[in-house]
Amino acid sequence: MSTSSKPTYTVLLVDDNQDLLRALSFALEELGGFHVVCANDGIEGLEIFYDIHPDCVVIDVKMPGLTGYQLMRAFRGDSISMETPLIMLTALAQDKDQFAGMAVGADIYFTKPVKPQVLAEAIHKVIAEGSQERMRRYQELVDNLTPDFSN
Numbered sequence: 001m002s003t004s005s006k007p008t009y010t011v012l013l014v015d016d017n018q019d020l021l022r023a024l025s026f027a028l029e030e031l032g033g034f035h036v037v038c039a040n041d042g043i044e045g046l047e048i049f050y051d052i053h054p055d056c057v058v059i060d061v062k063m064p065g066l067t068g069y070q071l072m073r074a075f076r077g078d079s080i081s082m083e084t085p086l087i088m089l090t091a092l093a094q095d096k097d098q099f100a101g102m103a104v105g106a107d108i109y110f111t112k113p114v115k116p117q118v119l120a121e122a123i124h125k126v127i128a129e130g131s132q133e134r135m136r137r138y139q140e141l142v143d144n145l146t147p148d149f150s151n
Contacts (some may be wrong), residue, residue, distance in 0.1 A: 042066025
């Protein structure tokens, strides 16, 4: 029996690719020590989130039901989930896609494929940084989008 003092964090993976869910789930459990729960689409992800209240959510963009962007907006617009770390993991690799992901509240935006160790480290990082750093980063993004009319 392990007597590790590290807490076990719960990660919710939301993606419609079953093979990717299986591979990432296994890798994150082994490499990151996470308890991983999987959802097959945005609607299921939303339902599971409120059942388990995970420490972090990793979300694909292109899914049936709710897209990743819609799911992130739902999480960021709700006081229960607004401070939960959100990581976008998608095949969409253009700058405009990354900007859209960050604008809806992603803490980190990865394009597929991503090395499982890199993803595990990023999850630990966003969980550790806490909500104040997350809100500061989001405010910085909003400030950079707001035109300066002072001139």
